[in-house]
Amino acid sequence: MITTTHWVLLGALVAGAVWTVLTARLLRSAVGLAITSAILAILMFQLASPLAAVFELSVCAGLISAIFVSTISMTHRVTAEDLAIRLKERLHWFWLLPLILLAAGAALISVHFVLDIRPPAPPAENDVRIVLWKIRHLDLLGQIAILLAGAFGVVALFKEWKDE
Amino acid sequence: MLSLLLLLPLLIVMILNLPLGRFRSLGFWVALVLSLVQAYTVLFAPAALSGNHDVLGRLFSLGLATDNLSRVLLLSISIVTFASLLVGRQTIREEKQRINFANLVLIAMTGMNGTVLLTDLFSLYVFLEVSAVASFILIAMKRDLNALEGAFKYIVLSAVATILMLSSLAVLLLISGSTSFAAVGSAIKAEGRSPLVVFAVAMFLCGLFIKGGLVPFHGWLPGAYSAAPPAVSILLAGIITKVSGIYALIRLATSVLGPSNSINALLMIVGTISILVGALAALGQTDLKRMLAYSSISQVGYIILGLGCGTDLGIAGAIFHLFNHSIFKSLLFVNSAAIEEQLGTTDMSQMGGLGSRMPVTNVTSLIAFLSTAGLPPLSGFWSKLMIVVALWQSSHGGYAVLAVLASVLTLAYLLTMQRRVFFGILTDRWANVQEAGFGITLPATVLALITVGVGVAFPLMFNSFLLPVASFLK
Amino acid sequence: MSSELAQFFWVFSIAIALVMIAGFYCLLLTYNLIRALIGLELLTKGMTLFIILAGYVTGHTGLAQAMAITLIVIEVVLMVVAVGVVLGIFRHNRSIDARLIRNIKG
Structure with a gap:
């Protein structure tokens, strides 16, 4: 039931999220969020939820990213020096994230998950x-x-x- | 007519803001009248609130319902909104800000009325967000740095809370295929101890603990309460966090989850820690509003402790304390508004001897603090007594002793406050301070009268009103 | 529920958990107020997918989509207000660095 498309999209989703968090430039981070959001919209299409996907694409990937980008341009002026310092700071802290994600992913995959519930009655509407x-x-x-x-x-x- | 409680404030906001000229400045008066009408309806025409079978009820499928618990909350919402509006009228000088304030209070009122009437977990999330967003804006409205920082911290923690609640909702959707209280409740009962269900319930409880500002999730609360404009502090401390955190917890525990020993144990532990940490932190504060904020955390702990006790008397005591707390905490914040307005500061170390200059504030503050500390015959004494007796009867003697000991702490920090602010020698700096205006003394007097009146009338109400609250929930 | 469906659900859940861990990490470690909001957004993204997933697995896509749409509307308003607050802080501090916020006391 889980297809290659799903694997690729889920991988892209996680990669997009990680890039959003790790990139040093704030503007790129906002763009990363927009991309993550767009991938999420495609996943929602795949999960038989087209209307919500359209909302996600237009409102989140579109509107919210526009809000973030304009805010960043209003508040942010980065010089090359700033960026170099920040890159160092980020390396200092952020190399941990991929490790945490790998560990968490491995731990979760190794769990033998059983969905031990009775499925609810089908919806009336x-x-x-x-x-x-x-x-x-x-x-x-x-x-x-x-x-x-x-x-x-x-x-x-x-x-x-x-x-x- | 039930739907009118939600529709009316919203409709008024929309009509007032139509570009039709000078309607906008009427907002304050309309909101004031609306809060009085709500109080009147709950007290004297409860029949109007029982059914939902009129034209509006058929037109909209809102799924609202009332019981005694929601009526008590509707009453406190109207009283606190009334007080906050009057104080806002007095303390917010700029006309445009005042209009915004009145409109946002109306929206917050919709959010709170919706929260106490709805019967669906996802709608609960929606309406919690309505009052939360309205309160973020109300806090930040003043746009000074402290207020903005308080608002930001509140936004982030509240967003984390809603994410916890939503993850729980998704799991509950998985097991029940619905989000209504009844369907989720029966699904939880059926699935019993599945790890997924335990996870969902724990997430939802944590979210509500953050919303209600319980220790150890209280990080946002003192900053938000103390940095908000005076009128907003009253609304926030008096009712918004009580409805969105504490009422929602009571509703969840009684109407959805049903009796459960492990949840009760968790509630009692969180409640006791909140009582103690809140009271100890309040002792160390020099800022009046910050002290009141910590005191609020501590008092909310009593409510949760009574709820966790699980017996009829405990739950009735919790609900009664919720009502009393919203009244006397609003009163204390009205008094702090009077002081902030007349002195321009809330730093207690700079005050002293204000009692002679501000007699109304002095006396009402004394009543509120005696009630908070639980001295007879004021309202706070009876609700705390009910909680302590309930704890004792259900053989939780240790918790009962801690609750009583913490009352002594409450007395200590509030006495310190009263002594620092109102007693002692008047310094030259404040020699010409006047009593605050009518817009502040009127709500202070009304709230003080309610505190005394409820306390004196308690023996009359105990059998006829308070105990049925508990039986209504079964 | 079939084990195939359970596996489908679990694989998606793991991806959602990883996205949310990344978002939470961002929220906890950053000093930049806008980046904190981006972290919150990532958390919300994970949540939206989780709700849609729950709806898909149980066949209640109608309800799940209605919930997701409501959630998205609320998310937008929340972000507008949050950005307004951040801009206000910026106007005072000329910076959006959280280390300049003075009242970090509990």
Whole structure:
């Protein structure tokens, strides 16, 4: 059931995450996140969840990356010296991550995993549009509330700073 | 009519912000009226909150439900929101910020009302996030460095909490195919001790411990409470963390997980550690709001201890203490708002003798602290007594003794606070300090009256109201 | 549940666990506030995939997708607010280095 495509995509996902964490330049890290997110979207397609995949691709890989990149460009000016120092600091700490991941991966693979549960009854309704729009009204209401809160957040946090 | 508790605040926010001219400045008054209406409905027209079969109930499938526990919470939400709004009116000077404040409080109210009424674990996550995002913005609104740092720490820890909760939700989806309380509860019962289920439950509990600021997950709480604007501290300490951490824990333990010895043992240990660490840390603080924040951690520990006791009396005591705590902790933060407003500082080492200059703040603070420390006949005494008796009856004598000893610590740090701030000789620096304005003394008086009133009326309420709270949950 | 399905679930879970470890590592070790947010994002990515996976394995893809979409909407708002806070800290400190945050006390 698990195909080569799955293996490749999962490998790419982990590699993307590791690169996001390890790369010294913040901008590259944000790009790494976008790539990880895009791979995740493809995986979601593979897992029969196309609508969520579209959301992941447009909102996370697109919008959130745009937010990160513009923030980084607003806050960050790196010189070559900075970068050299930072690279050293990162080597100091970050060589550990691949080791940890290897150890964790090996440990998890060696576990003989049994899914000892009875599968739940099949759902009464499995179309995401109907689940989202007809059944889970409360979540939609919550989304509206949180979007409104976000709008006030933008007003309160991003408006002009007078004292500068 | 139940859905109106969620829909009304949201609708008001939307209508107020339509570009129709001068509506926006009405936000504060509308929010104030709404909080009073909510309190009135819960107290005097509970029938309106029982059913969900009206037009709105048919139109939206929200799956809301009430019981006595959610009614108690609805009442505390309305009272604390009322106090916070009045204080915000007094302390936030800039018109635009005040409008933002009123709107965000309304959104937070939607989030909290939703949290106490819903019956679905995933919706629980959604509504916890609604009130959390509203409170991040409320804390950071002032945009001074401390507030922004407090908000950032809160954002990161709260995000970690939600990730723990979501991982648990995914596992629960795996075993139950649903996220409603009932389906998840029966699936957990059926699967019993499968390691996956234990993992899921542990993750969810850890997430809620972070949200509720229990030791050892309390790192964000003192910074967020003390750096927030005064009105926001009241809302945050009084109700938001209580609803999103503690109410959710009580609901999870009673409605989803059911009685379990290992979970009860965990709750009692976390509760006791919170009581002790919070009280000891509070002793060492010189900043008033920081001290109150640690005191909050300690008091929340009592609630969790009562919940972990697992008996009817223990759970009833926990819920009663939750209500009392939200009232007297809000009162203490209202008092700290008065001091911050009039003195411009919350550093207790610079204060002294303010009692003669600020009589209302002095007396109400005295009432709140005696109630927190558990002195009869104030409300805090009865709820702590219920918890201690419940512990004793369920043969957890050791915990009972620790709870009583920690009360002495509570008395010690609050007495230190009262002495440093209000008693003693008035320094020249504060010789001309005035009592805070009506917007602060009014909520302080109301909250103090509730504290005294609930304490005096306790014998009347015990059999008719408090015990049914516990029986309602079965 | 069949052992084949269990194996499918386990392989995906291992990858998710590795992504989340990387995200958590990033969150714990970095001094850069934006990088901390990127770490949080990685954690959320892992979570989204986990929910979709649970839905796929049990055949409840409708519910799982509805959850994932709601999660993504909330994630975006949260990130906008967080970035707003980081920009505010930057305006004060002229830096987004967490070592400049003074009140790290508990």
